[in-house]
Amino acid sequence: MLKIPGWETSIIWYFFLGGIAGGAYFTAAIAENFGSVRDRAVARVGYLVALPLVAICGVLLIADLGVPTRFLNMVLRFKFWDPMSIGAWAVGIFGLFTFVSAVLSFSASEATAALRRKVALVGMLFGFFLASYTGVLLSNSAMPFWADARIMGALFLASGGSTGMAAIALIMFFTGRTPGESWHKIEIADRYSLVIEILVLALFLALLGAAAQPITHGHYAALFWGGLVGAGLIVPLILNLIGGRVRAIGAVSAVLVLVGGFILRYVIVMSIQG
Amino acid sequence: MARTLAMFTDTSLCIGCRACQVACKEWNELGLEAPEWTGTYQNHAHFTDKTYRLVRFVEAPGAKPNGDLAWLLMSDVCKHCAQAGCLEACPTGAIHRTEYGTVNINQDVCNGCRYCVASCPFGVVSFNEQTGTAKKCTFCNDRIHNGLGPACAKACPTESIQFGFRDELVAKANKRVEALKGMGFKDAQLYGADSGGFLGGLNAFFLLLAKPATYNLPENPQRPQRHVVVDSLLSIGSAILVGVGALLAFRERGKGGE
Numbered sequence: 216m217l218k219i220p221g222w223e224t225s226i227i228w229y230f231f232l233g234g235i236a237g238g239a240y241f242t243a244a245i246a247e248n249f250g251s252v253r254d255r256a257v258a259r260v261g262y263l264v265a266l267p268l269v270a271i272c273g274v275l276l277i278a279d280l281g282v283p284t285r286f287l288n289m290v291l292r293f294k295f296w297d298p299m300s301i302g303a304w305a306v307g308i309f310g311l312f313t314f315v316s317a318v319l320s321f322s323a324s325e326a327t328a329a330l331r332r333k334v335a336l337v338g339m340l341f342g343f344f345l346a347s348y349t350g351v352l353l354s355n356s357a358m359p360f361w362a363d364a365r366i367m368g369a370l371f372l373a374s375g376g377s378t379g380m381a382a383i384a385l386i387m388f389f390t391g392r393t394p395g396e397s398w399h400k401i402e403i404a405d406r407y408s409l410v411i412e413i414l415v416l417a418l419f420l421a422l423l424g425a426a427a428q429p430i431t432h433g434h435y436a437a438l439f440w441g442g443l444v445g446a447g448l449i450v451p452l453i454l455n456l457i458g459g460r461v462r463a464i465g466a467v468s469a470v471l472v473l474v475g476g477f478i479l480r481y482v483i484v485m486s487i488q489g
Numbered sequence: 490m491a492r493t494l495a496m497f498t499d500t501s502l503c504i505g506c507r508a509c510q511v512a513c514k515e516w517n518e519l520g521l522e523a524p525e526w527t528g529t530y531q532n533h534a535h536f537t538d539k540t541y542r543l544v545r546f547v548e549a550p551g552a553k554p555n556g557d558l559a560w561l562l563m564s565d566v567c568k569h570c571a572q573a574g575c576l577e578a579c580p581t582g583a584i585h586r587t588e589y590g591t592v593n594i595n596q597d598v599c600n601g602c603r604y605c606v607a608s609c610p611f612g613v614v615s616f617n618e619q620t621g622t623a624k625k626c627t628f629c630n631d632r633i634h635n636g637l638g639p640a641c642a643k644a645c646p647t648e649s650i651q652f653g654f655r656d657e658l659v660a661k662a663n664k665r666v667e668a669l670k671g672m673g674f675k676d677a678q679l680y681g682a683d684s685g686g687f688l689g690g691l692n693a694f695f696l697l698l699a700k701p702a703t704y705n706l707p708e709n710p711q712r713p714q715r716h717v718v719v720d721s722l723l724s725i726g727s728a729i730l731v732g733v734g735a736l737l738a739f740r741e742r743g744k745g746g747e
Contacts, residue, residue, distance in 0.1 A: 216535065216611065216612045216705050216706075217609075217610075217611075217612040218535070218536075218606050218607075218609065218612040218613075218614065218615060219606070219607070220603040220604065220606045220607040220616070221603060221606075221616060222603065222607075241731075241732065241735070242735050245732060245735040245736050245739055246735070246739045249736050249739050249740045249741075250739035250740065250741065251741055254739055257739075279602075280600045280601045280602055280621070281599070281600065281601015281602075281603070281616065281617075281618075281620070281621025281622055281623075282599070282600045282601050282620075282621040282622060283600075285581075285598070285599075285600035285601075286600060288580075288581040288583070288598055288599075288600045289580050289581060289600065289602075291581050291582050291598070292580060292581060292582040294577075294580065296577070296714060296717050297577060297578060297579075297580060297714070297717075298717065299578060299579075299580040299602060299604040300580035302580075303580055343724075343725075343728040343732070346728075347724035347727065347728065348724075350720075350724065351717065351720045351721055351724060352604070354716060354720050355608075355713055355714050355715075355716055355717050355720065356578075356604070356607040356608050356713050357574055357607065357608050357609055357610045357710075357713045358607055361607075362713060362716075365716060365719060365720055365723060366720075366723050366727075367720070368720050368721065368723060368724035368727070369723045369724050369726060369727035370727075371724075372724050372727040372728050372731060373727050373730075373731055376731035376734075376735070380735070400738050400739050401738070403737075403738040404734060404735045404738035404739065406738075407731075407734030407735070407737065407738060408731050408734055408735070410734075411727070411730050411731055411734060415727060
């Protein structure tokens, strides 16, 4: 009897790219604030990944509206308990932070670096928010399975972290910016995120029990177990662990993490709508 | 706020003529839709963006007091919940509560994000592809502001749909349940009349002759937004874990400079 919202392709892409943008930005902020001077290369990649992705997110969200020209109506209200309302605000504010951080990342001066670190420390909070609120939005609806999933936001955040870090690693790999230590650090960070994501996903399934059947059984089961759990989490974690100094293995691992991140959103969003 | 208005649908009086459904379509100029074959006289299967009132034809084996098949009729409509999930979900403020306690969608403000569609515990709110906005029963907002009752209530030939002040209708409904029970309808019950009950009570409430599940109504519908705080705190917990992980990976381990 319930009605599905019809959130499909563009919303799945938004959830995926928003997770990467948020994850890449908070990783960059942490690398710059707590890492070495050399880790600024990581941070810069993170900011420069986040900016275009947030821009694409904005376009996807607006295009998916029934009346796209009314997108500014989203900021007619500020409903702090409503994920859709604060989400719209947060995308805009996070967009501003990524823009400022990306611009500041082109300066080599120490004074700019100090400012950039402070900006990132605040912007990071919006990055965390963007990576997780989409899960909270789904879990606060009347839809079966979504509404039963108490840690959907936590799961999306862990996935945002792992995919954001994988995106940074992949870009560092392809641009040849893999000077020893920093590359190794982003690999380790991604490893931790993957472990957290696997644990959160296990808890997610345990808490849901039979309510998780839309993804664990039936049409989406093969994609969920094979694509996400196997190829998107466990295989990349193993590759990450055994890859060591072989960068190509790390890059393959990063690609798989990204594919897994997309499949996670895809199966969850489509499971009850497909 | 003015005194709360309500619609009371007494399903025991419904004869399934669907005058309410037609009156609703006519008054609200909802337009034509291709019919849907449901196996009964019911058309459509569910509410749509052009069907705000829907007479449900329910064939329930064993639901009669003597164990026979019961042929139940129910004119269903938006419940205008006192705690409305759609209203709480709406980011633009298009969905609002009127001074009469009804829930309405301002079609000039709605931008079609469809969170209300996902947040209605009854599957009422529907997305209209032509206008790009969310649609549902308006409680004939234009009529009630001009001294007229909703079109469906006006058209109902058996007074199965009654319109009036909520407190008066609830008192009337309670008496009707007692009368029906006296006649042997042991499962006669009100759905959504209790303002201390689920969703703070429904401003369009019902008298049912069988359990809500028989009519495909949820037994205990809940506010979809009741878990926002818990879910957010769990997300923050996850953020701390992932953040600390990244911090451990990047922190300087006292190697003495670059």
